[in-house]
Amino acid sequence: MEQLAAGRTVHPRSVAVVGDDPRRRALVLALASDVIYGIRGGRQAAALEAIACAEAADPPATAALHRALLNLFMAKATAAEGLDTGLLDRAASLEASLPANRLHDSADLHLGWSRYVEDLDTARSALERSVSRARESGDDFATSIFLTYLAMTEVLAGNYSAASGAVTAADAASAWHDWPPSPWFAEPHCELLIAAGDLDRAAALADARLPGNAAATLITRFMGACIRGTVSSWRGDHAATIQQLENAGRCADQLEWADPGVRNRLDIPLAEAYVAVGRTGDARRISGWLRELGERLSRPTLTGDAHRIDALACAAAGDLEAATEAARAAVTAHQSSLLRPELARSLLVLGQIERRRKSRRQSRDALQRAHALATEMGHRPLLAAIEKELPRVAAERSGTELTATERHVADLIAVGATNRDAAAALFVSVRTIETHVASIYRKLGVRTRAELARRHRPKAQ
DSSP: HHHHHHHHHHHHHHOOOOOOOSSHHHHHHHHHTHHHHHHHHTTHHHHHHHHHHHHHSSSSOOHHHHHHHHHHHHHHHHHTTOOOOHHHHHHHHHHSTTOOGGGGGGGHHHHGGGGTTTOOOHHHHHHHHHHHHHHHHHHHHHHHHHHHHHHHHHHHHHHHHHHHHHHHHHHHHHHTTOOOOOOHHHHHHHHHHTTTOOHHHHHHHHHSSOOOTSSSSSSHHHHHHHHHHHHHHHTOHHHHHHHHHHHHHHHHHHTTOSTTTTTTTHHHHHHHHHTTOOOHHHHHHHHHHHHHHHHHTHHHHHHHHHHHHHHHHHTTOHHHHHHHHHHHHHEEEEEESHHHHHHHHHHHHHHHHHTTTHHHHHHHHHHHHHHHHHHHHHHHHHHHHHHHHHHOOOOOOOTTTOOHHHHHHHHHTTTOOHHHHHHHHHOOOOHHHHHHHHHHHHHHHSSSSSHHHHHHOOOOO
């Protein structure tokens, strides 16, 4: 935090005294536009001026221009302006002329930011290329970091097996090194523990590796609060969820991260927790913001998130018709998203609301779809939530299905028992057995004991 604060005080002064020489000015402004330690509230302006100064230098300041292009790309992305891939194309065209371009500074690696705007296929491909280059160069640190980025992309997709493989490979790359603890290493480990249903270990790891004390970096505190908030959310502890995610939100605000994806999608579970404790106004403020971004940036995941929050708010207010409409809209939007866990969660909410409307079949259909998706992904907390709902909308017994008692009577009759024998075996009257036999004949469409013996096969004892 001290380093971050120092950076914010040094750079404005440096820019003011650097003078008019375009090469020197481009270098200082490129540093001042950095996404982490750059000038707060002035990163985009610094990057734009750095680009202009670098181009005006004779010869052009290629290294500063490259850095400023990447910084402008990140500044626009974090400000929820989308990904300006044209900036990356310009940066990539310069890389061949740079003397020793670091792996972390490649335009292709920055394309991995596509995961923040839900374009997971583009992010995955860019990160896989970056991992390959890091391995070819023998840079274990870059290899391990890039693999953790890839793991988090797979977590968003609900591909937990692939994410686990990337984490294992990252651990192998770093096994022979004694690097300082990095929040980027801890984050995917925690997310995989959550998906496996091991909430206690996820929380313990976050406490150990992602502390929230003042000595920790701002990014470390942000990630730790996000993990602890997610754990609290799955535990159903709404107050703790709000406390942790509001803390994460304050960290993100200090970092000037305005895009929901860059903010690790913390605002969605925060809004849902707000609904749970009756703060629907705060929840609807978030849903309105998500809807505006989703429509402006053509990001259906955000649109679906907004609809799901509204569905929960309407349901909490007792307006089940509006809640159903919003939940269906959430499912429709999330069907166009690559973030499979969000589709499963929206199907769960739809199933819950349909059950409250007494629409058992519609509820069961939504919940069964959610269950199949959660099973395929292997997200244990989500599966547990769905499986808690499913028995409440179990299929009603059909008019042709035998009851448990009727099956027992049919078993006895099919192997030659008389009505009296069956009555004795079940400790009921013969008249009761006669009633059961009549029902069995009707349901199975038979008229005689011989037909019953052919149609009904007793279960093996």
